[in-house]
Amino acid sequence: MDERELGFLGDPSLVRQLGALWGKSAAKAAGCMNLLICHLLDTAAVAEQIWDGYLAVSTQKLLDEVAGGPGRGRRFFAWLCGIHDCGKATPAFQRMDEAGARAVQEAGLTWVPKRQQRWQHDQAGGKLIRDVLSKAGWPEEQVSWIWPLVAGHHGRFPPAAKLNEPVSALGHLHGKGPAWRRAQSAVVEVLTRQLGFDSLEQVQPAKVPSRADQLHLSGLVVMADWIASDERHFDGIDDLKKASLEASRARAAKAWKRLGLRGGWGQLELPGPEAFQDRFGQVPRRSQLMVMDVARRMTGPGLLIVEAPMGEGKTNTSLLAAEILAARFGADGVFVGMPTQATSDPIFTQVRAWAGKVSPGLESQVALLHGKRRFNREWQTLLTEAGDRPDDMYGTIEEDALYEFSGFTAEEEPERLAPAEWFLGGKRGLLTPLVVGTIDQLLFAATRTKHVMLRMAGLAGKIVILDEVHAADVYMSQFLLEGLRWLGQARVPVILLSATLPPAQRRALTEAYLAGASWRQEAPAFDLPAPGGYPNVTAAWLEHGRPRVLVGNCTSWRKDLPVRVEVIPEFPRAKASKEAPEPIEEPYAEVVALLVDQLRDGGCALVIRNTVDRAQDTYEALCSHFRKSDVFLLHGRLHAAHRADRTEAALSRLGPSGSPRKRTILVATQLAEQSFDVDADILITDLAPIDLLLQRIGRLHRHDAVPRPERLRAPRVVITGFNASEARAPWILRDSEAIYGRYLLLRTAALVCAVDGSHWDIPGQVPALVAAVYGKEAVVPEAWAEEEEEAFAVWEEEQRGRAKSAEKFLLTRFAEYENTTLEGLHYAEAKGTDEVVHAIVRDGEPSVEVVIVYEDDDGYTSWKGGRLLGGGEVPPHLVDEVLGGTVRLPTKLTAAAEKELQPLAGWRGHPWLRHSRALRLQAGFGTRLDHFAVRYDVELGLVIDKTE
Missing domain, CATH: 3.40.50.300 (P-loop containing nucleotide triphosphate hydrolases)
Known part of the structure; x- marks a missing residue:
């Protein structure tokens, strides 16, 4: 960028200042300071690559409409991305690097050294661009949606009041005096002219996009910034003469190619009948x-x-x-x-x-x-063949911690089998x-x-x-x-x-x-x-x-299956006493007897329980009557390696097959309820709300070509976990009520009892059954009506309360749906780890994942027996094995785990284990957390018992 190109500034001092204002310090730009204008041009050039090689046609059309017509969107998009860091043209930012600050001061831009308050450059940029665009004559409605994209490019949209610099700074953080104002305007004007606009008036959009479109564009601005901040591809340029849009375009094109970034299928042709x-x-x-x-x-x-x-x-x-x-x-x-x-x-x-x-x-x-996903074999195979490092590395990269990571580039491996490594970074x-x-x-x-x-x-x-x-x-x-x-x-x-x-x-x-x-x-x-x-x-x-x-x-491709519905009544388990320390009766005797009878000639059974403890108890009861090789247990308290292996085994043993299958009993929790392609000859399930009960029945006789033993030719579901009669409202497992509420279980139980010994036509009756339970029509016997009314009042109050409790985390407050900009969107941000956010959207207490290790006199071993080094340091060949021991604790142990469990000393420098809490178990005993004894059983998974 020579003096002729910058002649429109009309002041040589402005050129010197433009050549001093820095955007990346030498420490973050491969050893050489990167000028601010160069980073803005780099980001604009990356935006052009995003337009050409990534944006959907629908997004390009949106930008054309916003910019004023076909062919105008690309240049406007480049300007929108490029302007994001204009707030760095302030003392608040320029004083943060000693060498850079000295050069800026020597160019004639000064500040009071003793002022040490911080003013984030994204918020400063919001104020700066708002002032500059208003001065250029942009209407308020256009200025109002542009500045939040600048002020929010580090992840949060502040309210307008946050744009003002700290009162005690006396204007120095933003820049006091006309010299700073001229320099700030010059930064914006130079970027604007480099992109081919004659003036800011020419940039002005023709329409205001919706808030959702603004949020979309804001994400693309962040994407362009993160790519242009990668010092591997955008090293520092500290000479203004070497800075230009052409130079940035060459850098951006090379970076885009090396990163292997691309979009999806482009513009598809409308698929034909074939x-x-x-x-x-x-x-x-x-x-x-x-x-x-x-x-x-x-x-x-x-x-x-x-x-x-x-x-x-x-x-x-x-x-x-x-x-x-x-x-x-x-x-x-x-x-x-x-x-x-x-x-x-x-x-x-x-x-x-x-x-x-x-x-x-x-x-x-x-x-x-x-x-x-690191335990999905197909995914890990794709990464390995692509030359990538283990998948968990990418989750450790934070935008505010240098943005980039080293590793694979597309030039080195043209036939990549997994998405570009850049997409695997945190939040991407x-x-x-x-x-x-x-x-x-x-x-x-x-x-x-x-x-x-x-x-x-x-x-x-x-x-x-x-x-x-x-x-x-x-x-x-x-x-x-x-x-x-x-x-x-x-x-x-x-x-x-x-x-x-x-x-x-x-x-x-x-x-x-x-x-x-x-x-x-x-x-x-x-x-x-x-x-x-x-x-x-x-x-x-x-x-x-x-x-x-x-x-x-229309009608289904399959004829309705007449699914026989039966009930095995269950009663509260007898409490232990001094005379009888253990309950006398075997609580699952009827279930075991039924399966012994029904599977005598082979066949596959699915048993779904509503809690992990109940699934574990059922598994043990069945193992006393069947070979252990025929009984499988699947639930959420298995560690990751066991869960992945058993899921694969269950899908293999209970999948569709043209030849007789091995006798198999799968005992599972709700994991087997949805999108789980197993085919059972007979189903035993705890009572659940009708829609979920029907989902479970969907695992029954799922495929037509499966050969079945004679006694299991007709589909049959046996429902337990409650007992009822027309004379009184039913007893239902307390744990089931805690999960689903009594109201829906009562209405479902009424439908189940009404058909006991007969059948439902599946799927033909599915809509009517769901409508019956969730509707207002009376379905329970008269003797249940009073309890149903009480249960409904409790359920309705809980529904209102739970809906209300979600409001404080929603992206938009109820009264703000018709707002036109993103200003103040993060007014009360939901903060926390991924586990906290997961708990927020799932309405649960935050739960904690831990990594199981066994402790002995010689140190630590993995769950599989691999010996760790001093302090628990993990040899490279054991990393996957150790991570395979990851298991999620129930929420009742969250507080104790956060207080008592920490990473092993040898994990603190490890990129994947440094944030992992170790659950240190003694062989044959386990450990104690709070008032619970915790151990891991190879067959049962994590076992948790209340202690005295």
Whole structure:
């Protein structure tokens, strides 16, 4: 950038000052200070790369509209990203590096040395750009949405009052006197002219984007800044003559190539009738054709709710529907949200196979995003073959701690099998072109947390698919509804999948999306007809500002299965006494006797319990009558390695097979309830609310081609965990009531008792059964009515309370849905670790993960017996083995764990273990936490007993 280019400044002193203002110190720019204007140009050049190689067509169209017409969005986007660090042109920032401060002062920009208050440069930038744009004549409505993107680029959007420098600083942090004002204006003007604008007036947008679009753009600004802050690709330039947009473009292009960054599938062609068979190797079923037809008939991006029975093929349906919506509305990828980590893993494999059919090589752009992905063999194999280091490294990188990490670059390995390493960094996962993870990723995007804009940027421009949405309780639903409001406002097509939804929940989901799409607190009035059949589909979107709704239904591809329903009454277990220290009766004797009888000729049984303790007890009772090799136990208190191995074994033993299967009994908790593709010949389950009970029944006789023993040819579900009669309200397991509440269990028990010894037609009766329990019609015997009324009052009060308790964490306060900017969005930020945020969206106390090690006279060993070094230091070859011993403690032990458990001394410098709490167990004994004895049993998992 020579003097001729800068002649418009009209003052040589300004040129000297521009050549002194620094943006990155030598320590953070590969040993050479990086000028502020150079970093701004680098970021703008990265933004151009993001536009060319990453942005969805829908986002490009949005930016064109904001900037004033086709072809204008790219340059405006580069300016928006480049201007982010203008607040560094202040004494508050420039004095922070001794060498840089000296050069700035020598150029004529001074400050009072004794003033030591801090003023964050992002907030200073918000004030600076607001003043500069206002002076340039921009209307207030345009200035008001631009400055929060600058002030919030470190992850939080402050209120306008926070922009003002500390009162006691007397103006010195922002810069006192005309010299600082001229220099600050010069920084903005030079960037503006370098990008090809004649003046700031020419930059002025033509329209104000929605708040959701602003949040999306803010996330992209952060993305550009983080890439341009990587000193491996953007080393320091301290000579103004070497700084130019052309030089920054060359640096950005080289960095983009080396990082291997890319978008998704680009602009898709609308898939034809043959696409489904091409993708999945089968002819589409009636319900799948119905959903695809509705997707083609939608005239705008909207909400698509698919309700179909278990085994109907909803996942494949949603993926093909996603292609249709992406082709029509310009989306460039997909996020698939599953209810649990365990259900995410098999869908990850499925989505990778589909992506490769959509576009060869696209399977390499699919990321698995959940806290236990390091134990997914497919994911780890992909990383290993790509040359990456163990996956947990990426979670340790923080934006405020240098931004970057060393390692793989795309030039070194052109045929990468996993997404670019950059996407694996902390908080960046959703930015990957295609993502499979837990629904928590979407719920997090609806919380007032730092860097929430990155989550929105990762969802906008994609098709969002959420499975098993019926599983969201009233508390989680507040975050789901909030997320749908923001996605609706951002015009993100959303596909929701469920076995069935209560009518009130279906309407609430639709209202939330349409309210967001219309930029209003409440949705415009619309009719939502009952689907009228099963499977069914409901579509809703805005057309010329007015809601449009399409509803369809058809018959299932499978005939109804007459599932026999039986009850094994259960009674409270006898309490121990001095005369009888142990209960006399065997509590699960009838269950054991039933399975001994039914599995005498072989077969596969699934037993689902509502608590871990109950599952462990059931497993032990069964092992006393069956070979241990035939009985499996799966629950959430197994450590990560055992859980992964047993999940794989369960899917193998109880999966579809054309030949007779080995006799198998799987005892599981609710892990087996959702998106768990096992096929049981007989099901025994604790009582649960009807929708969840039907989900469990969905694991029964799931596939037609499975050979079954003669006595198990007819599907049969046996329900226990309660006892009832028409003469009195039932006794129900206290733990079940603690989880689900008595009201829904009472109404479900009434339906179960009414059909005991007969059958339900599945899936045909599913909608009617769900509507009966969640509706207002009387379903319980008259003798239960008074208790039902009392239970309803308690349930209703709890529902209101839980919904209210979620409000303080939601991204938007109730009265702010019609705000037009992001100012003050983080007014009361939900702070904490990922575990705390997880607890926030799941309505639970924060729980703690620990790593099991065994302690003896010689030191420590892993759960598998591998010997650790002094102080517990982990040899490189044992890292995966040690991490495999990770287990989550129940919340009742959280306080004790946080107080008593710490990383081993040898872990404190380890990048993956330094934050991990060690659960030190004595062989054969375990340990004590609070008032509990804690041990790990190879068969049972973590066992927790109350001590005296």
